[in-house]
Amino acid sequence: MTSRDVLLLPRIHDDGLMFAFLGEQAARMGKRCLYAWGLAEEGQLGMRIPGSGLITSPQQIFGAPVDEFGVTISSIACGEKHTIMLTADGKLWSVGANECGQLGRSGAQHGSFTIYPVEMNVGTKIIQIEAGQYHSAAVAEDGRLFVWGRNAELQCARRNSNVVNKPSRVTEITEAVQVACGANNCVALQQSGNVYVWGAVLGKHVSLPTIVSIFSKIPIVQISAGDDHFGALTSSGYLYTWGRNEYGQCGNGSQLDRPHLLRQQPHGGTHEGRPPLRADPQLVAELLGSHVTKVACGRLHTVAVASGRIYSFGLNSNGQLGTGRLSSTIITPQLVCELNKITTIFAGYDQTFAIEAPITDLMSSPSASLETPKFLSMSRLRQLFADGSDNKLDIMGELESVFSSMACFNGSFAYTDDRRFHCSASNIAMNLDDAMYTFNMIANHQDADRFGEIIVDCLKMGVFEGNDHFIFNQCSPRENAEVCKFLMALPWFHEMVHPEKDDRYDSLFMPYVKLLTAVNRLTGTKLLRRWWTGLATRHFNKIVQVLMAGVEYQVAEKKDNMDMVTVLKLLKQLYDLSQQFSKIPADHFYLNSLMKKMDIRSDFFHWITDGSSREDDELLKPFHFVDYPFLFNAEAKAALLEAEAQFSMYRAAQEPSMAMIPFYGVTPVMNPTFNIEVRRNNIVEDTISVFSHSNQKNFMKPLRVKFVGEEGQDEGGVRKEFFMLLFQQLLQSHYGMFIEDPDSHYVWFSGIDLGEQENFKLVGRLCALAVYNAILVDFPFPLALYKKLLGHKLTLDDLMMLHPTEGRSLQALMDYEETDEEDVFALSFQISIDVWGQAVDVELKPGGKDIPVTHENKAEFVRLYVERRLELGVNEQVKNQIGQFISGFKSVMTSKIIDFFQPHELMELIVGNENYDWEIFKKNTQYKGEYNKDHPAVKAFWDAFFELDVDQRKKFLLFLMGSARIPVGGMEKLAIVVQPIPDHLYPVAHTCFNLLDLPNLADKKEMKRRLQMCIEHTEGFTLV
Template sequence: MLACCLAPFRCCITSGSGGAQPTTSTRLGHNRVFSARSLPKKTPIPHFWIPSTSSQVAPTKEPLPTVGSFERKRSMSLESTSSIQRIRDAARPRYYSISSDSAPTNEQSANTPNLTDSTILEACGSRDSPSGERGEEESMKRELLGFGLASDGQLAIHPPGDNNCVRMPEHIIGAPANASGASIRQIACGEKHTLILSEDGKMWSMGQNGRGQLGRGRPGTGSLSIYPVEFSSGTRVVQVACGREHSACITEDGRLFTWGDNSSGQLGFPMNETTVEKPRRAHIDSPTCQVACGPEHTLVLGQQGTVYVTGLQYDGASLHQFRIIESLLGIPITRIAAGGRHWVVVSASGSVFTWGQNDDGQLGTGDTTRQARPVRLENMSSMSVIEVACGDSHTVLLTKGGRVFSFGSDSFGQLGCGRKTTTKAMPSIIPEFMGTEVLRIAAGRCHTVVVVKGRVYAFGLNSSGQLGNGTTQNALLPMCLESCDQVSTIFSGWDHTFLVRDACAPDAKPGPSSRLLVPKSLTKQLVSDYLLKREKLDLMDDLQAVFSSLSLLNGSFLYNDDRRYNTSEANHGVNLDDVMDVLNSLAETSDAAQYADLIVDRCEESVFGPKFKPQLFLSFECIRPFLILPWISCFTKPKTREIVEKLHLRFAKAFCALTRPQQVCLNKWWRKFPVRHFNRLVSGLVAGVYRLVEDKAPGIHSLPLLTFLEELHVLNRVNNRIPLQNFYVNNLADKVNIREDYVKWVTTEGPNFFWAKYPFIMNGEVKGDLLHVEALMQQQRMINQSTVNLFGAPVFISNPQFHYRVRRDHIVEDTVMVIQQADQGTMLKPLRVEFVGEEAEDGGGVRKEYFMLLFQQILQAEYGMFDEDPDSHLTWFSGNPSEPSMFQMIGALVALAVYNHVLVAFPFPLALYKVLLKQPTGLDDFIELHPVEGKNLQSLLDYEGDDFEDVFGLEFSITQNVFGHPTTVELKPDGKETPVTQANKADYVKRYVQFRMEQGVNDEIEKQIGHFREGFTHVLHSRLLHLFHPRELMELVVGNENYDWEEFQKKTRIQYTETVE
């Protein structure tokens, strides 16, 4: 008899000659003695492919030595045999010991490599430990264990007796290994076969091979051994997947291989190829990075972020070639999973999308309606999902925080919620794991397995022992496998499960059990490394890949923390400063133009191309390019019209193509933008219009940019993020006849393009010019209404001018009388003023003198309507009770001066024009009007001492003089009893300024401002008025007093000429 211990695999083999008495061996914990003679005659003898701990043993066609040959060698002593028995008695978890008098069949031998005694002893570690005892270092090595259905070799374990399942975790013999123990990157489980991917990129298979699913050729020949799947030399596999009877894998270079059953098109090959015996490259139009298999279908994630599907669909139809799921275009998918006939994908921002069959609520949509297209699980959008596992009719989700949600069929308790109902159509958190951090999840056909702090919990169907608890009773709630700890990863499928124990595994975070490739994305660190190492070609490859794919671009520059999750109108998840830094760093290199050209060209395939289909977008994640592209270097400095046409116009057209909810979402994101990012967007679009105007392109070409800018202008007016001047196209007046354009706009009907429709891009000078044009048009219209044609000659039926006479020494009284009697139509006529007793022709000088004298008198303190500050010499509303009509009249007179192109010395601060435009005033305005009082308020804000209340001694009240009588007013309820402190001083200053400038005693100032505004707009009710900036409106009234004396000096030539007498 030969006995050996295969450490770290804990396997014991005994065999004897055909005529000897049967040798017995005990299976620990089961108190059962059995031999090969007691096994069913058709049960194959397990044989093992055992690699060396130092290197993989190459497969050989030499047949496995028979049991008789092992008997003849007898290389181990009785002492060694007793040592092995001691190890066997102490081994955990359990293993099988098999005795056999029969040799493997020729077919089995042909498929099994030769194992020499030295190979076995090396694998056992007996060369270093002759006694066969396991040292402390060896006990720390990684181990692979399995349990569940084993009837076809899918566990590489021969069950005892007539059983077809393994109910407790058993050590897997012959798994690929390295110096650290079991070398497992991933395991994929089919119905009756299994694929193992080792860390060195080699693929192994075991189990049934009825349709060639093992990838070894010779369909119908199954195997209880773990045997390598042959690939061309140097090929490394990075992921494997299994369906019912088909398999798939992805290689390091992105190639997809499929093999096995193709009766439903699950391999992506024509229907006449029903079986593929060995891995064959699938017909797919791009490199891939992930694959998932359902029973008769295959789901694939391409490196460009595209999702493909083939095989049996939810409605019973079959696809025999990979088809793109168009609804998912643009979503940065990072994880895919396939169930019985449903599919689930997870995005980089934690969004979950499901589609397919939904009879048991496995889509999590809240109902049982089948979905032909992916739908977003809105109720999971804020949960930060990072991993998904699918059973036949149930789904399990894992969040970044380690919480687990389940939904779908709960017929066997696979949802872990106690089976209160047989189905759940809405995701529900599993109560047993609340307060704990789940690290890994896996799902079989009707069972679920999770890992918590190295412990395994399983629940659901257990008919084949797939829960590993030693029974075949279903578990409605999670049950801990007490026999297993230090579990680092789990893999499950159909009715069997695998665990990897690793005492040396580093502390893990929630995530997938195996390393998965994900589509490329750009990060600040990645680009910085490329630039630092001068790896230009690699950088250009990544730029080309990312900017040519909408999905990859949407997955780039995301935050590394929780801010990347829960994409919504309130959160875009993009680190805008990283975008700015990266693209600015590219702009500062000597290859800046090349990088910019590459990015713009690649965008034609993503944002600007036919793949950009906003009507199909399922998530706001798809519109992130509008946050990123403005930081391309040529966006704000387009040197040619070609750049504008390739970048700016296409960018604007893409925005216009968005659905209204998508545009509203972008508006909400832009509204919360830091000023530097919002200003960048506006400046770039303005630069595009400027370039088109400079090149004298037809105005219609600028329409997409102007439409976009109009949206941003409306948005900006809500909170004044940037100055209105930033929207100005300052070369417009030089390149376009804007007066003619305005007249045509007013007098022409139809959808024609006119610059006048977009006055917000015009600076104050142009808008003032248009305001005068508008006034002239109104005046001419009033003249026309005053005349009729009588016998071919014009006859005035009323005065075509607003003509009145005033006395110099009664200028205020006479003006009041005229204004009160004039209606709006009369005031819109050209103004002509005449001083009584003077015959001067009013060519403009008389009007100017009239307004100067009028305002000098009417603003005097004796009228009680306005007060002048002694320090600033500026005037403001007094707040004294006055006749409302007087303020209406003064407002109308100011508008009348503007309407008739008369500049007047109106000694009001900028705040007047703010309130006219219904904009709030602030402390800066108060300091301009009342510099001494305002600076005192500023010093109050600046004071940080702890003795604030002692120094200032203020309360929330103010004393105001009304016709010389002091009146105290509280600035808030119980203001006299509320002291001003360090904590509330800002509120005090705000209320103080508002009271002094906009409110007044009994709200008198507020009323006076309202009457003044009413009179002003009664005369000047232009559609352009609301587009003026306060300072622009002020310049329209009093003129521009900010002279550039340096520029004047540069352009002034002083010439001396000698005078000759």
């Protein structure tokens, strides 16, 4: 037979056994045929031979599996006395001796001269087979690895049995792409490039698959095993060898053994407590100048292909090295003959085979001839989709193969470069963008729903139901990492955000969450935390989106609280990471439907009452949404704060009642409200006097304000005007407490030493009191104040908001890309601060005036500049003033709810916003009496209102509600009531109730005139 006639030449482990397919010649005869020759006394050729049991010339084998085209066998592996066959449809067959169970036929130990199938689990498709002396191995299409046969040397990776008589999965290895068997050992290669060994290695018994540590940083793409030596090929074409070397089979110029490291893993170990060996796989130096594309290990020799040429080394007692002469050993690679177009090589017991072919690329991938597990790439999916609807069954089959196995799933999205080989805490080794694009292609297909059902079913049976051991802490770190990769990519599957569909919640979402929780617990959060932290925003956000969709469904369907807690704990971790590393905005974690679906006020009150009896045991601890404040949007937080304020007011109001116990017939007079009376023209001094003589407990009571000489009773409107007028006065520059920036018109602490700091504490108290009593105040401080209240760091953005001119200058410094900042900007670490018209020089750090600002230290300069201007001031006066303000604020606002807010939300809570939507304002208006939206007077009012400019409309809000700003929740939460009054009257506002008395007047022009009169005269309260 010529080389082009041979379709398969197996590895050989006995003396003389050989199988071959006849290719073109057999095809001309009409059917594929199988031929064999060599030793057959144990039935290993699939036929019974009388006498010596030798077949000295090729004989056709008739018992092999066939179809209409003939023999279906695609690969054969030979042990010493047995043979394993693989058919084109992924089925296993075996024949020969079976004293160690190497045929994989369960309980039977007797051999067979007839070829029989090896039973595997339904749906298991094998793509690669190997045979050792008395054991066998197979790789499935989904990356699972199976081994069976003799196990006395632990070559089947089972501790408690000398024989494994049916295919047994090696659970410690996923994503297997190749396995090689030595006489009594195995070596396996993962998609990620990791190499594992187990069994008898240099006299040591390695009980479970143990990683060869030196290859953890080297991308290995092909492996081979001899009797007790090994070869490994890198993606760059370098050849490593290690193991027994008494005949120079490692090719390193010596005959000393090259042991390898058996690094201890939680799932590994050495038999009988023997210590691991020292790491020493070594490059074959003689081949460093060549790009090696193939390696094959025989019993005691090794052959390699580089640039189309064959190199061999090791034992040559039977001419197996192909040098043309017999010799005992060759310890360095020797070029074999003049063949220069070799593509594939095979090494047997003491034989070598090579295939020559006229190819154009001799530098092909080292693993090009391997049939690897089935993966799903974007290009493959695009090709399947492009073939049209006629290819739907192929698409479904492809999806079933890939999504039934975590290994195939991960391999589908592995990087195509060397990054896939170096999975670590800093490298996920997976291209999540590929996963995103691939799943988007599936989601956008016309049959997306059907494909989704197939994927869900495959994940359920092939992945989720096969990983229960994670729940019970039985897994290895490597396996853990593979599961983490899967969990990173799966959120892009479009069904993940639809737990409400069919049974997606139970079959997809919760299994994902439970697996994620288990892995998170096993890794101590370290691996997931590192990976989550390093994710691009789009991928981090997708995981959050999936979990939030699940919580939304759980709340809507009132699912089990424990399941909800499981999800919320994961979200809490993600939220904390997001806040720490600025991954995504906080509002991506908001459950905006929460207020509609749940009574959060009731949840809050139960949270308070359960607080004294909190359980550490999660099973006994009552569930409350308040324990997960990141779910609450600004509106919900404001509602919680209002509920807490009302609860505190109620409790403070009840204390005097409890204290009113008659003593000798005298009942003490106690007031359940905090009443203050001030003069309108002396509001600051009167307020300071009242507060300086008030008990702290009074601040917890409902506030009631009365202006001296006015009839208005405080149902809310008087308080509003009190705070508005008070802050207008306190923030005036002549008090010296605050200064206004002429560009931004925001105010900040003056930094002027006024001697008395108590007034800053008073302003803080007043601000908190306004919040406590649900009053919006005109408080023109920038976002920086609210960041300080919540303990957030200030940045250049905060300086730019308060002092735009300074901020833009510093931003220009940061944006400058050249390295000559010292010459261009001429700055030092000393700045000048204006204090009441006088420039005061301040060093940002010791010796700052002599330290120039350079390209290297400009970031430090900007940080210190912002800190000095906003947080410290000259002689740290600003720091002291801010401290007094915060102290006063927190003396009234003791609520922990305030810490739930984001700075911009707290700012909006205190001062409101200006997000006006006048159409919504009109739509939400209610009418009393004869009025309705079509009444002539109402139409005249709205026509007149919409003719007002924006400033006039804002004044109308001030006239009507006591504030021109919109509360948290927007204008949707702003509802006014309009009721009729006689046509000769002017409009009257009841600010306590957002109630407008509107004259029954159909004349738009007159209506507008009266409105304008009202909005220009808004001060003062009278009884109506």
